[in-house]
Amino acid sequence: MRIYAVTPIHVDPDELARRQARYDALCPPGLRVELHDIGPRAPRALDTAEQVRESEALVVDALTAAPPGYDALLPDCVLDPGVEQLTGRLPVLGLLRLSLGWQVLNGRRFGAVARTAAIADEIAARVEAYGWSAGFAGVEVLDLGVEAIADTESWHRAVGSAVCAQRERGVDAVINGCSAVEVPADRAAAPVKIVDPTALALRLLGAEVAA
Incomplete structure (x- = not known):
């Protein structure tokens, strides 16, 4: 299973690499998570309710625009942003x-x-x-x-x-x-x-x- 994932906040390349390495270490055989930064429009932290909602909207947009070739979508966030809103060709997984x-x-x-x-x-x-x-x-x-x-x-x-x-x-x-x-x-x-x-x-x- 190949999973397209996006971060809920904008992170620098080092943090993105750390998170990707964590997925690589945790994924069992047959599972691959490919993590992408959500982009500079997103908040850099979820410190307020407004940032949580802003992040959720951007995660929905990013996952909706996922390229072909994946079996599932995943928000890289324990708040499951977009999991209930997104419907379409691929399952959306919630941590x-x-x-x-x-x-x-x-x-x-x-x-x-x-x-x-x-x-x-x-x-x-x-x-x-x-x-x-x-x-x-x-x-x-x-x-x-x-x-x-x-x-x-x-x-x-x-x-x-x-x-x-x-x-x-x-x-x-x-x-x-x-x-x-x-x-x-x-x-x-x-x-x-x-x-x-x-x-x-x-x-x-x-x-x-x-x-």
């Missing part, structure tokens, strides 16, 4: 929908962490739109700058206290609310799982390809 759906299927109570309040609000809205609010414990806001996305150590220092708050709510799994952040193996295997939505979604897609 949040796939990773949350797995928690629901396994009967887990789940929460999430997010870099900003705007992202947290959009995750909560997506959960409600997907009809999965019953098992949802809410989103903890990390209050981090966009530079923390590429800084695994700083991100997970902030995640530690947020997971403690989620644990008190009885959650089994916490969705890491960014598609481009690495989740160390020890965090993914902790008593309260920190779920890497990109890694999980690709594993599920890989199982489908191999079936």
Whole structure:
């Protein structure tokens, strides 16, 4: 399966290469994600509700204009921008929908962490739109700058206290609310799982390809 993906924010060549390398490392056999920068018209961070909406509109435009030769489309974003709006010749994959759906299927109570309040609000809205609010414990806001996305150590220092708050709510799994952040193996295997939505979604897609 060959997947055309676009970033939700404008990123520089080094960050695009980092994200592409992450997809290359996570994709199982038979799956290939080709990531493209959304372009300089897009915001460079999702810090406000306005930026979230602006990004979503540009992701829809970019995925609609995807060239031929692909089997599916993918927003490189845990907010699933455009996933419900886009209909057409190709399936549109949602990292949040796939990773949350797995928690629901396994009967887990789940929460999430997010870099900003705007992202947290959009995750909560997506959960409600997907009809999965019953098992949802809410989103903890990390209050981090966009530079923390590429800084695994700083991100997970902030995640530690947020997971403690989620644990008190009885959650089994916490969705890491960014598609481009690495989740160390020890965090993914902790008593309260920190779920890497990109890694999980690709594993599920890989199982489908191999079936």
